[in-house]
Amino acid sequence: MKKDVKSIIAKYNKDETRLMDILIDIQDSLGFISPEAIDVISEDLNLSHVDVEQTISFYHFFSMTPLGKYNIYLNNSAVANMMGCAEVAKVFEEEAGSKFGEVSKDGQLGMFYTSCIGMNDQEPAAIINGMVFTRLTKFRAREIISDIKAGKNVEEMYVASYGDGANSNQLIKSVVSNNIRKIGPILSPKAEYGSALKKIIKLSPDEIIDEVKLSNIRGRGGAGFPTGLKWEFCRKAPGDRKYIFCNADEGEPGTFKDRVLLTERPKRLLEGMAIAGYAVGAEEGIIYLRYEYKYLEEYLENVIREAREANFLGKDICKKKGFNFDVRIQFGAGAYVCGEESALIESAEGKRGEPRDRPPFPVEKGYLNKPTIVNNVETLSSVTQIINNGGEWYRSFGTRESTGTKVLSVSGDCLHPGVYEVEWGFSVNDILDLVGTMGDVQAVQVGGPSGRCIAPYDFNRILGYEDLATGGSLIIIGKQRDLLKDIVLNFMDFFVEESCGSCTPCRSLSVIYRDKLKKILKGRGVQKDLDDMYAWRHIMKGNRCGLGQTALNPILTTLRNFPELYEARIQKNKTFDEGFDIHSALKDSFEITGRKSF
Amino acid sequence: MSKVLNFTIDGVICMAEKGQTILNAATANKIYIPTLCNLPGLKPRGSCRVCNVKVNGKFLTACTTPVAEGMEIENNSEDIIDIRKSIIELLLVEGNHYCPYCEKSGNCDLQAIAYKYNIPAPRFPYQFPDRDIEATNGKLLKDHNRCILCKRCIRGIKDEDGKSIFAFKRRGHKVIINIDTRLSANMTDEMAQEAMDICPVGAIIKKEIGFKVPIGERKYDKEPIGSDIEEIKATTI
Numbered sequence: 001m002k003k004d005v006k007s008i009i010a011k012y013n014k015d016e017t018r019l020m021d022i023l024i025d026i027q028d029s030l031g032f033i034s035p036e037a038i039d040v041i042s043e044d045l046n047l048s049h050v051d052v053e054q055t056i057s058f059y060h061f062f063s064m065t066p067l068g069k070y071n072i073y074l075n076n077s078a079v080a081n082m083m084g085c086a087e088v089a090k091v092f093e094e095e096a097g098s099k100f101g102e103v104s105k106d107g108q109l110g111m112f113y114t115s116c117i118g119m120n121d122q123e124p125a126a127i128i129n130g131m132v133f134t135r136l137t138k139f140r141a142r143e144i145i146s147d148i149k150a151g152k153n154v155e156e157m158y159v160a161s162y163g164d165g166a167n168s169n170q171l172i173k174s175v176v177s178n179n180i181r182k183i184g185p186i187l188s189p190k191a192e193y194g195s196a197l198k199k200i201i202k203l204s205p206d207e208i209i210d211e212v213k214l215s216n217i218r219g220r221g222g223a224g225f226p227t228g229l230k231w232e233f234c235r236k237a238p239g240d241r242k243y244i245f246c247n248a249d250e251g252e253p254g255t256f257k258d259r260v261l262l263t264e265r266p267k268r269l270l271e272g273m274a275i276a277g278y279a280v281g282a283e284e285g286i287i288y289l290r291y292e293y294k295y296l297e298e299y300l301e302n303v304i305r306e307a308r309e310a311n312f313l314g315k316d317i318c319k320k321k322g323f324n325f326d327v328r329i330q331f332g333a334g335a336y337v338c339g340e341e342s343a344l345i346e347s348a349e350g351k352r353g354e355p356r357d358r359p360p361f362p363v364e365k366g367y368l369n370k371p372t373i374v375n376n377v378e379t380l381s382s383v384t385q386i387i388n389n390g391g392e393w394y395r396s397f398g399t400r401e402s403t404g405t406k407v408l409s410v411s412g413d414c415l416h417p418g419v420y421e422v423e424w425g426f427s428v429n430d431i432l433d434l435v436g437t438m439g440d441v442q443a444v445q446v447g448g449p450s451g452r453c454i455a456p457y458d459f460n461r462i463l464g465y466e467d468l469a470t471g472g473s474l475i476i477i478g479k480q481r482d483l484l485k486d487i488v489l490n491f492m493d494f495f496v497e498e499s500c501g502s503c504t505p506c507r508s509l510s511v512i513y514r515d516k517l518k519k520i521l522k523g524r525g526v527q528k529d530l531d532d533m534y535a536w537r538h539i540m541k542g543n544r545c546g547l548g549q550t551a552l553n554p555i556l557t558t559l560r561n562f563p564e565l566y567e568a569r570i571q572k573n574k575t576f577d578e579g580f581d582i583h584s585a586l587k588d589s590f591e592i593t594g595r596k597s598f
Numbered sequence: 599m600s601k602v603l604n605f606t607i608d609g610v611i612c613m614a615e616k617g618q619t620i621l622n623a624a625t626a627n628k629i630y631i632p633t634l635c636n637l638p639g640l641k642p643r644g645s646c647r648v649c650n651v652k653v654n655g656k657f658l659t660a661c662t663t664p665v666a667e668g669m670e671i672e673n674n675s676e677d678i679i680d681i682r683k684s685i686i687e688l689l690l691v692e693g694n695h696y697c698p699y700c701e702k703s704g705n706c707d708l709q710a711i712a713y714k715y716n717i718p719a720p721r722f723p724y725q726f727p728d729r730d731i732e733a734t735n736g737k738l739l740k741d742h743n744r745c746i747l748c749k750r751c752i753r754g755i756k757d758e759d760g761k762s763i764f765a766f767k768r769r770g771h772k773v774i775i776n777i778d779t780r781l782s783a784n785m786t787d788e789m790a791q792e793a794m795d796i797c798p799v800g801a802i803i804k805k806e807i808g809f810k811v812p813i814g815e816r817k818y819d820k821e822p823i824g825s826d827i828e829e830i831k832a833t834t835i
Contacts, residue, residue: 048757050765050778057768335769352766357644357662501747501773502645502765508688511771512722532721538677541657541686542647579723 002587004029005040017368019055019350023062024291024331027131041321058352058500060114060334061291068103068110069433070148074126076488077116077253078445079411079475083123084137091138092250095145109148113582115336116253117292120475121179121418129154130294132176143556152207166263171299182434184405185385185397186261186268186378186509187421193267194312196387200278201320205235208279212383214391216403219341221247221376221545222447227383230373233363234280237371242282244273244325245367245374247344248289249334252448253494254473257407258377262289262296265381266303267312269329272380274317275387276373277325285327286367288344291334300329306548336498339375340545342366343500354500355545378407379470398424402464406472410435412445413478428459431474443473443483443562449491450550452557453483483558484565485521491554492517494578499551505539506548514554519579525570533586605669607651607653620660620671621649630824631673632682632687632711634798636661648685648711652678655757679715680707687711689722694726695799702800702809704816708746709799710823735782735791737805745775745801754756754796757781760780764793772806775801 008025011016022041026033038052045052056062061073072092089100092111098104100111119125123136128144131154140159147157154174162168163177180187201210213228246269250258261269273285289296301439304327307313317323330348332338338347342356345367349568366372374384380406394405401426407429411417415436422431428444445464446454447470449540454461454468459465478485492514501507513536516529537556543549559566571577590596601616614623614697624631635646644659651660652672660673672678689708697703702747716759729742751764752775763785785793787804794804813819 046761047761048765048778048781050767050776051762053767053776054765058766196606352769354717357642357659359664485727496770497771501769501771502643504645504685504688504692504746505647507747507773508692508725509684509722511725512688512691515723531826536721537685537826539688542650542681542685544644544647544659 001034001036001348002040004035006044010042014044016047017349019045019052020331020333020347020474022350022447023056023059024333024530026092027062027333028520032066034064034066050222054352055350058335059332062333066103069108070129070154071110072111072126072128072144072256073112073114074100075116075117075123076113076118076490077117077120077494079120079327080116080123080125080256080470081486081490082412082477082481085124087138088124088136088141090139090216091131092145095142096148103507103551109145112336112415114292115497116251116255118250118256118259118290119176120256120409122177122253123411125300127292130158130587131155131158133157133294134175134177135160139342144368150396150525166299169289170301171302172263172296174295176259176263176295179416180260180264181410181416181418182420182421182422184407184421185389186382186405187265188385188547189264189377191268191388193271194310194318196271196384197274197312197318199387200275201318201323205279205281208275208446209235209388211391212279212386215386215394216391216400217379217382217386218465219376220378220382220406222252222450222469224465224469227375227379230363230375231279232369233361234282235375237364239371241284241370242280243367243372244280244282244285244286245341245344245348245372246273246285246380247339247341247374247376248287248293249332249339249344250290250293250377251339252450252471252473253446253491254388254411254445255409255471256411257419257472259296259407261377261381261407266300267307268381268384269377270304270307270313272375272382272384273327274313274325275383276375276380278317278323278371280371282371282373283324283326285325286348288327288332288338288348289328290338292333297329297331304329313545321342322442335500336494337500337545337547338549343545344374345372352500354502355547357544367380376471383586389419399462399464399466401466406470407461408463408470408474410474410475410476412474413438413441413481416477422463424464425462427462428454428468428474431463432459435476440479441476442479442481443477443487443558445473445477445487448473448475449494450547450552452553453487454557454562458561473505482570484517488554488558489514489521495547495551495554498547500547503543503545503548506543506551509536509539510551513552515573517555519577520566520569522579523569523571524577524579525566526574527570529573530559530566530570603665603669605665605667605671606638607671608674614665618665620651620658620663620665620669623665624671624673625827628827628829629673629736630713630827631660631768632824633661634707634711634746635750637754637796641755643749643753645753646685646689646746648682650678650681650685657681667772670832683715683717684721686715687722689746690717690720691724692727693745695711695744700744700800702744704795704811704813706800707798707823708820713818714822714824732777733805734779735777735785737785737787738777738782738793739799739803739805740775740777741803742774743801744799744801745774746799747775748798750796750798751775751793751802755793757784760775
């Protein structure tokens with residue numbers, strides 16, 4: 001064991017900033033990160049034990065105790081539940097004879113819940129030993145457990161044919177489907193690889209930035225910062241080295257469009273990264289890829305290799321002297337907050353994914369304290385097309401304030417969940433007509449849990465920075481759903497779980513709100529609970545990052561748009577209820593003492 | 599020569615050196631901004647959020663944000679006071695803080711700020727978390743009930759090689775301070791005392807000596823917190 005760990009550490013040159021890679025390799029090859037392994041890491045990297053543990057314990061997919069020979073990570077996010085995750089989970093537990101959240105006594109099988117794995121259009125879905133299983137049913141759950149008991153390889157457990165497009169590539173071989181339902185310029189298969197690069201080598205970096213600025217594109221991850229401006233800041237920032245990060249951490253529940261872009265148009269992304277590198281003067285690019293997408297690793301590595309061979313990455317790109325740019329993949333290990341750009345950088349440096357204080361901004365001091373650009377997969381892919389066709393062309397799509405197209409991830413109660421590239425300015429009603437609804441729609445969650453839940457009277461509103469800004473997640477919620485219990489509570493559990501724990505309001509107040517919602521759902525709520533939740537809504541503004549500032553949105557936006565749902569569940573005849581049930585609290589002691597409850 | 603910046607706090611004209619944080623500049627101008635996680639000499643981290651001020655309608659932590667020319671800072675407006683009170687109250691309910699038997703009572707920054715902000719009882723429900731007291735270390739007691747996760751010990755206490763003795767473990771509301779068993783075993787008495795002193799609350803207690811200074815004669819028993827900074831003698835807010 002010690003030898004294995006040592007050779008892994010040596011592979012990364014005993015570099016403490018590569019701690020994430022070291023831990024991922026140890027976890028993948030040895031099944032867990034043992035105290036002995038931590039000994040070796042801390043000795044070789046000259047860190048204390050607690051320093052290593054603070055990184056390990058931050059990430060969902062790391063474990064300091066042995067996992068199973070097989071490990072099932074079943075997504076239990078809101079849409080997975082809508083599609084029958086609970087039934088599947090029940091069968092898994094019954095057949096396996098063990099529970100979620102634990103490893104079976106014989107060490108064969110670990111079963112764990114996990115938040116959205118980017119498969120909302122094909123739920124219920126699970127990751128089993130790194131392979132994705134989609135559209136699970138009770139029958140499939142029985143089969144999988146029986147295969148596990150028979151000791152089959154995970155590859156042998158697939159029964160469906162491989163998914164469409166590159167999902168069936170020899171290096172992916174996955175049952176995941178793309179579900180591309182509407183193609184626009186960003187998803188379009190047209191445009192030859194390298195055409196944008198061949199164009200830019202004749203331009204100066206400033207001319208490229210001007211073109212991006214002309215297009216008026218804004219960051220597609222959700223925050224919507226003008227991309228051209230970000231690049232300009234980074235170009236102007238002094239630094240002997242600069243970095244281009246592609247944010248492929250797509251963790252917002254309900255988002256999966258980056259997975260499709262990475263599967264089908266990875267070259268367009270690599271090209272966009274190289275353009276960014278040329279524009280700001282960076283020679284290194286890093287794709288920060290969420291661990292849930294590890295099944296794409298070999299495929300993407302190969303695409304990168306091919307790009308080098310074609311001289312679209314590497315030295316003197318397109319024979320342009322001094323245009324050097326290369327890319328590597330950095331994996332995360334399960335933490336939603338790492339989608340926040342400064343947390344992503346911290347994580348890439350081998351640390352806990354805690355957002356940084358700003359200023360300084362990443363464009364001035366980012367990765368390894370050097371000027372750094374962090375752009376979403378879709379933003380960088382869009383840039384390639386902007387260079388290919390011009391900023392003016394890009395502006396012809398969308399609205400005045402929101403130019404271009406947006407790749408949406410649509411899931412939930414609809415006929416055709418999947419990926420839709422539409423122009424900004426589509427109304428929610430247009431989207432519903434496009435995807436086809438089943439029965440009455442109660443609500444649409446725009447922008448994932450950190451976005452907002454809107455009611456039918458708002459369905460005429462449009463998607464765009466001037467109205468409903470979104471990173472692209474749209475979850476359609478039918479009339480049959482218990483909105484507060486099935487959706488809002490699930491989202492609140494998510495934020496409680498995913499807070500990094502640094503800022504007081506985020507760490508603490510999200511728990512208090514979640515518990516108040518639970519109290520209301522139990523029928524113990526009173527008007528004061530609603531008043532409190534309304535009155536305390538500003539406190540989260542005091543948090544450092546976007547996660548903290550939006551972590552109460554599931555409750556706050558439904559309290560605003562669906563007040564009747566809350567009011568119907570509170571006790572009208574009471575002004576105070578502590579929410580504490582003494583009878584159930586004393587149940588055990590009554591049983592032991594043989595007394596009767598009063 | 600360093601450039602002098604002009605700015606205002608609640609309308610009072612102040613001056614700062616270029617690069618100075620809002621907090622340090624305010625202190626230099628004899629204006630008190632409450633802090634918990636900040637400690638002069640340590641790199642600021644902006645984690646407790648008590649020093650939130652408002653600039654251009656935005657909340658910013660005074661300990662991490664540098665002053666800019668012409669900045670108009672709100673330090674005493676209604677929403678700033680409310681957000682600070684909320685944070686103090688959240689810290690009080692998320693742990694188990696029982697002042698009457700705490701060794702740090704009277705020397706505790708959290709208690710002192712709660713008095714300063716006139717908080718008789720928190721608005722939030724008490725969480726009564728189930729937290730441990732670690733006594734395995736020879737020199738220190740770590741009482742997680744009282745820990746406010748300010749990271750002062752993480753940032754301030756290192757061994758002779760500069761390695762961390764304290765670190766965060768886990769995330770979200772499950773986060774705790776983790777003490778390195780090996781490194782903390784070699785702590786000297788002075789280091790243990792430093793760790794206790796650096797802790798703004800009673801979460802790190804040096805073993806063996808207790809209540810040496812009687813209650814009533816402690817730091818904040820005489821004057822409210824911030825009195826050493828404020829021009830006009832501090833009162834409760």
